[in-house]
Amino acid sequence: MAADLARPPVCRYVGPRIRLSGGHARLLPVAPVPDGMVAGRFSVLSPGTERRHLAASNGPDGVRDAGYMTIGGDESAGWVLAAVPHGAAFDPSRSGTLAAPPGTSVQVAALARFQQMAVLGLEQLPARVELDGTVVVGSGPVALGCALELCRQGAGRVRVLTSRSQATIRLVPGVECVTAVDQASARLVVDATGRPRRAAMLLASGGTLGLLGTPAPGSVLPSLSLHRSGWTVIGMHELTALATGRYADAYMAAAAWLRWHLDPGLVDAWCLITPGTHAPALYAGLGGPGQPAEPVVIFSWEV
Known part of the structure; x- marks a missing residue:
């Protein structure tokens, strides 16, 4: 299946x-x-x-x-x-x-x-995860859909990590484009670029990493850091919902x-x-x- x-x-x-x-x-x-x-x-x-x-x-x-x-x-x-x-x-x-x-x-x-991708992806998060203060890595269409869905769900502050400080994703209510985020500082990071290793380094102890962008086949995460820091990693591919009514509803x-x-x-x-x-x-x-x-x-x- x-x-x-x-x-x-x-x-x-x-x-x-x-x-x-x-x-x-x-x-x-x-x-x-x-x-x-x-x-x-x-x-x-x-x-x-x-x-x-x-x-x-x-x-x-x-x-x-x-x-x-x-x-x-x-x-x-x-x-x-x-x-x-x-x-x-x-x-x-x-x-x-x-x-x-x-x-x-x-x-x-x-x-x-x-945005549908983010609707379905964020549904995979544990109930305890706070959306306000989320870091989204990337500023392309997948990141934009995520920022919009975080706004729809009431997140008042979202940091978008991008080298393009004037990217139009900054127009999403509540979004701030930043060129750097302190390592080990974020409770929720959503990678929208397909490069999860870089995104993982931003996670605080006990943090959650959402994989919304598609990683390359050879991508790896630092398993020792994942183990010691108690990170949760969530796959957010929207096709996991294809066989359900949630796919079209989202x-x-x-x-x-x-x-x-x-x-x-x-x-x-x-x-x-x-x-x-x-x-x-x-x-x-x-x-x-x-x-x-x-x-x-x-x-x-x-x-």
Whole structure:
């Protein structure tokens, strides 16, 4: 069962628009949309995941279709989201497909997907853990979703550890961007970068580490420090809830809160909608100074 839950949702698709090979992204032509499938009108970039996939594409068997989440449907009826490659048409009836409430903007629909991860991840924490004062490591879309969910749950102060002091995540109510946190000082640290060893060093004795970002396969934690300090380590992968109603419920809760409780101008500040034709250049700049300031990048595949 655990191995099954670790797999991405199975979702049939056709017509991916971006392919990775040799460390580069290239565009693929538009394909017809089969009957019964939903056209991919937008798709969402996941910078950390796609940087790893881009690097892996340099290998002899590295060619792969790129993508994290594609969005079809429309705003009035409600966007439909599926874990399929960028811009692909997909079967909306397959497991793991999410539906946004009617009237939700595409920006909120995309942002809620990242917040959903934190909704489900924070539910794994022991009841005794205090959310106020949480340290979130990272300032990308996964970290932003976490900061938003901490705000929704009433955390009045959240420190975001990032080298980018002016990152737009600072606009989340209660968030302070910092470039350093004292070691062994935090009761709760959520790593949103996939580098848990660095995050673990910030934990106080008896503290809790949440693994929200996906670690690299070879990542290790200092087991002796973990043992002596009495740390609790929580895996926060959202697919552990896929077989339950909580998976869709968490997404709906995030989307509704973003829509009704936050200034739309804030959502716009966190989201960039750009033509899908810009994808090769954006992939080339991932992780560098040319990466967009907005943490949530949405490709538009509108003709």
